[in-house]
Amino acid sequence: MLIDFVPTASGVSLAEAPAFKKAPGGAPANVAVGIARLGGSSAFIGKVGDDEFGHMLANILKENNVNNQGMRFDPGARTALAFVTLRSDGEREFMFYRNPSADMLLEVAELDLDIITKSAEFVSLLEQISEEEISFLTKGEDPYDDAVIRKLFHPNLKLLLVTEGPNGCRYYSKDFSGRVSGLKVEQVDTTGAGDAFVAGILSQLASDVSLLQVPISIIITY
Template identity: 25%
Template sequence: MTDILCMGELLAEIMAERIGQSFTEPGVFLGPYPSGAPAIFADQAAKIGASVAFIGCAGNDGFGELILNRLSHDGVDVSGISRSNELPTGTAFVTYKEDGNREFIFNISNSAAALINEDSVNPAMASNCRYFHVMGSSLGNAGSIAAVKRAVELVKKSGGKISFDPNIRPEIMASPVIQEAIHLILDVCDILLPSEIDLTYFCGDVPEESAVATLLDKYSMEMIVVKNADEGCVYYDRQRAIPMPSFKVTEVDPTGAGDCFGGTLIACLSQGVEIERALTLANAAGAMAVTKRGPMEGNSTVCELDKFIDSMEKEV
């Protein structure tokens, strides 16, 4: 049985070389780097030691080869990834602003990533996994929503669990269909991994504890782990809350930090790691992710995370 099944967009990412660089004028861009939120998550989970399978679609081009090579190298089962001769692999161009924010230009809807549909779901994969991880960013069109719904149905029927990172993005939340899909996943998920922005979207501008209490009261999920960026995370269930502080590092590239956090956490849970240890490793993975340029370049093994944690403790 596979520990974790992931599904969603596969992207090649090209990033601006310098902070303050604009899309409106010529500049130096670096890449391509393998990317896509579910792909980053899957790669990190595999590096932690979980068995991971992926369902998706990439173009039959160099970008697609780049992504599949990285996932395969790190131990992800890519047999569920199809290749398209008609559409190219999805892309994401990113620039970094002086205030720390980022600007993206995506090509997902006119790429191979948009070809995912209900028929993409391998029933054997979905019926034989412990966890199916859903990304809000992967609910971008009717086909991908149908695919996620089908996978959820099969996973739940076979006794698997659903983890969900809402990853709320303004560019996709304008669609009522996508909003409905996100709330449908909330109804069935066992583990919710929201950011502060996600909590505000779901519950309004209320304290974190109040938002979490509302969600635990409304839905049947077992746990919520709130990602608070450089402030760490907080684990909640119906009996307790466990805050876990972050590791302070110099940020080079924030892309993928939350995905590395989630991939590490779910990988640990799938292998029976106790929650405090899982949260510590997840925070370390998120911290290490931002120290390297490129969405997957900071992905780390347990051994690397333990060395990092040990070095940070010695500095205190």
């Protein structure tokens, strides 16, 4: 979990931004908050600095009904900072400040085993990946080839999602596969869109794991 600094003006590069405003960020925390807002139960395990930003982030999780008992505060490292913007060409630009930051220093001994035990049945249930990540993991193989996708499966994986940005999403299980087209909407800012998507998927699967036994296009469309 980290602090995002976002330009006060839209469609500019980081160098062109006149000023920045802070906001909580980090994909795992975004997903946890999304699940809680959808009525689900979620928890966050991670480390932040024992500083004002770190405690602010912990309080934000609590205010959004996310269990933050798994958070740890490092007195020797700062909370991570990221500057992020959506440029006029539609591309996002990131700049991270880590030296290293506290989120990179979580030790196994600091993990909250109680939270992990309660969530164990959902570990490795779903994997979400982009086309670029498929190419990287398969050393440049075709991310649209179903045979290539199947190489990424492991014994505990129940569902693999391949996100295609505005074009939608492909889904694969051991028994079926398919594709859901993207919905045409007026774009404001794509930051966090993937996190919201994953939160919606997980909130549905967590309420009824048997949904994995039927075509999952309804859940993805939701």
